Amino acid sequence: MKLGELTERLFIEGVLRNYLGKRPPFSRLGFPDDAVDFLPLAPRIVVSVDASSIASVKLPWRSLGDAAWAIATGAVSDHIAKGSRPAYALVSLGLSPDLDLSEAKAIVRGLSEAFNYYGVSWVGGDTNSSRDPWISVTMIGFTTAKRPPPRSGARPGDAVVVTGRYGAMGYVALRGVEEASRTTWVVEKTRRPLVDVRVGTVIALNYKSIHASMDVSDGLGFTIMEISRLSGVGFRVEKPPLVFKEVYELCEGRLQCLYELSLNGGEEYGVVMTVSKEGLGNVVEDLESYGVEYEVIGEVVEGSGLKLEGVNKVAIYGWDQFGGYVKSA
Amino acid sequence: MKLGELTERLFIEGVLRNYLGKRPPFSRLGFPDDAVDFLPLAPRIVVSVDASSIASVKLPWRSLGDAAWAIATGAVSDHIAKGSRPAYALVSLGLSPDLDLSEAKAIVRGLSEAFNYYGVSWVGGDTNSSRDPWISVTMIGFTTAKRPPPRSGARPGDAVVVTGRYGAMGYVALRGVEEASRTTWVVEKTRRPLVDVRVGTVIALNYKSIHASMDVSDGLGFTIMEISRLSGVGFRVEKPPLVFKEVYELCEGRLQCLYELSLNGGEEYGVVMTVSKEGLGNVVEDLESYGVEYEVIGEVVEGSGLKLEGVNKVAIYGWDQFGGYVKSA
Known part of the structure; x- marks a missing residue:
């Protein structure tokens, strides 16, 4: 009917x-x-x-x-x-x-x-x-937070904390839907994306030290570039975020590969937050106590854009509703 | 571009x-x-x-x-x-x-x-x-109302108050878009529908005596039938709501014509409210003091459906997003 x-x-x-x-x-x-x-x-x-x-x-x-x-x-x-x-x-x-x-x-x-x-x-x-x-x-x-963190509040010196695991949607974005559909772990990880609501509690508890925050709906690289652009700061990234174990295996430890797969994608729904040096200890303690998956990937610096330590430039694409995939870095 | x-x-x-x-x-x-x-x-x-x-x-x-x-x-x-x-x-x-x-x-x-x-x-x-x-x-x-009036609260004995003026969208519904597009007053009255926000203030002030309320987005007749169905009551209507002066002229005073044009339509965005007998005086006084256009068209009775005094049955249509125009009475 x-x-x-x-x-x-x-x-x-x-x-x-x-x-x-x-x-x-x-x-x-x-x-x-x-x-x-x-x-x-x-x-x-x-x-x-x-x-x-x-x-x-x-x-x-x-x-x-x-x-x-x-x-x-x-x-x-x-x-x-x-x-x-x-x-x-x-x-x-x-x-x-x-x-x-x-x-x-x-x-x-x-x-x-x-x-x-x-x-x-x-x-x-x-x-x-x-x-x-x-x-x-x-x-x-x-x-309960008096100041929910905006996209635009990152300050030089802040630590960059990224929650969640990455690489599955990056696989879809870089290898294409055809190949992804034959790759069991990619299909499993992307069929029903999940948000960890406990991250919200950690942010509410630590709003005073979390200067900026944005969810990863359009790709981790795009998210970092957005915070960078709106805050007027740069990002120095020293290590990749957590990725699925299949991504480690696939990349055989190559940093360039890990960045490419984790910075591109979308719908991962982790959070990128920038945290004052003084507040980082409490944020990490709270994330640990809830068992939230996270990584401290680098720090906010003066300047603009995204600098990845130890690798060549990695192309970053974002999804534009009217224009399709557009390069953001 | x-x-x-x-x-x-x-x-x-x-x-x-x-x-x-x-x-x-x-x-x-x-x-x-x-x-x-x-x-x-x-x-x-x-x-x-x-x-x-x-x-x-x-x-x-x-x-x-x-x-x-x-x-x-x-x-x-x-x-x-x-x-x-x-x-x-x-x-x-x-x-x-x-x-x-x-x-x-x-x-x-x-x-x-x-x-x-x-x-x-x-x-x-x-x-x-x-x-x-x-x-x-x-x-x-x-x-500020402790109990905003639902669709389902009408009680026998309530007076039925209808705000707004009707007949222009009824003309569109009954005579068709072609004829309506050549009728200047219809075009003028329907191009940019208006809501009288002061009605909301009157409702907030009188929430204790306004038992049911619903806006006329899908036609006045349909709205009355909805309140009737959800409240388990009937409506006895003794006079039409206010209509545009062109509708009076068009109908030459014939009640059947006035009901047909005012009960069908949609997007008139007046409000139908049912008001306790004790509260009616205050509601009318507040509507008058704001200069809101309204009419007390009848009362809520035991039973179900809509009974129009002094005319034969009037067909009432409602707009269904999936089914198109459907007869509701």
């Missing part, structure tokens, strides 16, 4: 509403109202919106549910990098009337599985007709 | 950022961060998301800017009906790389003009590539 035959109303009432979470405490509005209401769970409210056409995240080995999961994860990631605990999601969906109900259900289920995994309650949204299906996730979070 | 040639980055930095408003007070994040942060402006926070493909609101006499205005107005309207003052907007845009920069600018300008008109600050968002361009507006508002 196609959505056009089912009608929007029956899709909302028969499918979507089953995935909606409980209303926030003391809330009075919710499904099927056009808006949701809540009282703040922490002094500062953080809101983001992160959207994508489904086609653009639909790697061949991702099901529609996997693609939806990836989009929901991207929305969570924006909060983590700012020290915010994501709490409530509103989802705006553009689906084609020609879409099979089973496919629409797979999309909704993928979103719901991701929200459940991250402890986010899906509280509302909007459905629309679109010939090029898309998902826009509005995420509402809360933070 | 096409967006694909310009790149997303230059579109954001060269065009979009010029339309962003000031950061909220005490905010630390904002353009170009992925999230915005703010402190609450009133005890209760209200968030909605309202999206649309541009094609679906692009009446032939609407420019792209008018279409964008209409979508922004729809997002404001959801707040007004809940007694919320809309304050901050995040806009998720899906635009085609083939779109001319001038057209993209017209869309952004239309959104910005609407937000300025309603006193909303455009604080962030997301840009995406889409072959079927769309706009999703996340609106954040605040209310």
Whole structure:
């Protein structure tokens, strides 16, 4: 059955509403109202919106549910990098009337599985007709941090801390989708990207010493270049971030190879943060105590751009929604 | 120049950022961060998301800017009906790389003009590539009301108050887009729909006596049927809402004609509220003191559905995103 035959109303009432979470405490509005209401769970409210056409995240080995999961994860990631605990999601969906109900259900289920995994309650949204299906996730979070770290706050002397493991999406970007689809570990690591929400807690606890922070949604190299550009500083990188063990094997220890695979990619959803020298000890202690995967890869310096120690220049590409892959360094 | 040639980055930095408003007070994040942060402006926070493909609101006499205005107005309207003052907007845009920069600018300008008109600050968002361009507006508002009125709270005995003027979009729905495009007053009244934000203040002030409230985005008849269905009550309507003077002339006073044109349509963005008998005097006094256009059209009764006094049955259609126009009564 196609959505056009089912009608929007029956899709909302028969499918979507089953995935909606409980209303926030003391809330009075919710499904099927056009808006949701809540009282703040922490002094500062953080809101983001992160959207994508489904086609653009639909790697061949991702099901529609996997693609939806990836989009929901991207929305969570924006909060983590700012020290915010994501709490409530509103989802705006553009689906084609020609879409099979089973496919629409797979999309909704993928979103719901991701929200459940991250402890986010899906509280509302909007459905629309679109010939090029898309998902826009509005995420509402809360933070106790008085100053959530922006992209633009890096200062010379800061240590550069990178959370997460890299190299799988770099493999896709550099070797192509064809070869990646035959490489089991790449498929496994990229099917449903994950965010470590504990990183957000560490950032909220250490906001005074974390001068800049940005999530790695468009590639680690691109992320570093963005912080560099917006902060008016340079980055000296002395070692690669953590990579998957298959990347170590593949690179046979060659630094150039490790940088190429870890700096390119996207959707890794680790965080790049720059931390004052005085604050680094506490940040590292907190990351360790939560068991977060991280590496201190270098430091912020005067100047601009990214200098990699011990290797030739590594080309870095970023994804541009209108222009496709563009070189950023 | 096409967006694909310009790149997303230059579109954001060269065009979009010029339309962003000031950061909220005490905010630390904002353009170009992925999230915005703010402190609450009133005890209760209200968030909605309202999206649309541009094609679906692009009446032939609407420019792209008018279409964008209409979508922004729809997002404001959801707040007004809940007694919320809309304050901050995040806009998720899906635009085609083939779109001319001038057209993209017209869309952004239309959104910005609407937000300025309603006193909303455009604080962030997301840009995406889409072959079927769309706009999703996340609106954040605040209310002092302890219980914002839901769709589902109508009680027998309540008076039915309808704000706004009707008939122009009914003309489009019943006579068709062709004839409407040759009818000057219809074109003028529907090009850029307007919401009266003072209605939201009246609702916040009178939340104790306003049992149900819903904005008229999909037609007045459909709105009444929705409140009826969700509240488990019926509506007895004794007179039509306010209509444009051209509708009175057109109908030559015939009640059937007045109901047909006022109950069908959409995007009128008035509000239907049901008000306790005891509270009606205060609500009317507040609406009068603000100069809001309204009519008390009838009352809520036991039972279900919509009974129009003095006329035969009037067919009511609602817009279904997947199914198109569907009959709701």
